[in-house]
Amino acid sequence: MLLEYKNVRQRERQSFKKDAIIFRQGEIAKYWYEVVSGHARLCHYFGDGRRQVTHFPAAGDVFGFEHGLRQFSAEALTDLVLIRHEPLDGLDSTHSDEKQAQSQAVQRALESTERNLRLFSQPNACRRIGAFLLDFGNHSGAGDRIALPMSRQDLADHLGLTMHTVSRSISQLVKRGMLAAESPTHLIIADRPAFEEFVGVDWVEPDSHTRTSA
């Protein structure tokens, strides 16, 4: 059937090994991506060697909507499975359901980026890292256990800090009893109320429309 053939052409499943490059900053943008499993890392590289990690997309997240040239590189933080989507830009009315899906995907990406921005209103490193960890933990949905697939340097480049400050801040959160460190890559929220109080719960109502609370 013709429709199915077209669908196959438009959505392709792809696998990447840890540290593989999905696309590079500066390339011509051809597709957008949806994470099936694993974690990716989106980085903007500056001329002077600095790097801004803009996002750590996880299962369900989408990225790569720019027109023209890629503004950032996408890299596999862990082994990774993606669905690659062809953008649907035309005015014709074919695949209107796919277009609908794409439009909603861009919107989700926008909301996610805006949440990211809010991290930077945290007045100091501890709160900023705390806010990130809380959000990341909630997003990965493993209760009070937070598995960090990224390095301290990745965190630093995401939060506008140094590796050292990230490390020190996590240590301090542990010392203050809000977190417990199972290993460098596995943290546990030891006192959730205090932790949430510390970073300042401020959501108007977090994603009430996307969350299908059982």
Added chain:
Amino acid sequence: MLLEYKNVRQRERQSFKKDAIIFRQGEIAKYWYEVVSGHARLCHYFGDGRRQVTHFPAAGDVFGFEHGLRQFSAEALTDLVLIRHEPLDGLDSTHSDEKQAQSQAVQRALESTERNLRLFSQPNACRRIGAFLLDFGNHSGAGDRIALPMSRQDLADHLGLTMHTVSRSISQLVKRGMLAAESPTHLIIADRPAFEEFVGVDWVEPDSHTRTSA
């Protein structure tokens, strides 16, 4: 004609006086907006009184795409004219051109937010403010003259700094000869090459697809 009637219903021009509220954080989101003239200010308010200014939309910019509750307030920074759009979410194929326009608008909003995020990779206050001023100046297209409709506090809440640091940093940029201060609200780029060098030109290729360079 029915179609025209519907179009009238879907796009409405609205005017706001300086400091008027367009919508408030926490309200149910009904429309998205496009700036015709003037400047708006988008702020997320935190429970503890902090405020994050996420964007200063100018003519041509779009905002307010969230589903569910407003995650931020929109305020008129100056006298302001907007076009209010009704979101088109359905799967039916009516108004497919409008849907197309909306989809592209969300995408522009996303790219703009991502550019914003990159300001925070600037390692110090001077560069961060410099990068903002350069971008804001380019965007308003008045050559080397930068008119700032927002207060120092607005800038501070946008850049994650204090009013004092913003003021000091601008003074320093003036002292170093990159900027000249005509008045607190009107700056002039006195040495553009040095200024661009200072903030670090890093774009892969800034908006080549949206810019119709004469």
Added chain:
DNA sequence: CGGGGACTTGATGGTTGTCAAGAAATGTGG
């Protein structure tokens, strides 16, 4: 067991926030 990378921690200096005061700009009423 030994090597290398990632992470943590200490010491120090630079940058920014805080507190405070003064200067400039804006608005108001006479």
Added chain:
DNA sequence: CCACATTTCTTGACAACCATCAAGTCCCCG
């Protein structure tokens, strides 16, 4: 149009925070 009040902006002094430099520890992997 000027005098005055109010707000905004600027600047100084000091303390807190973070980046830098450096060393040491842990962990992974050969």
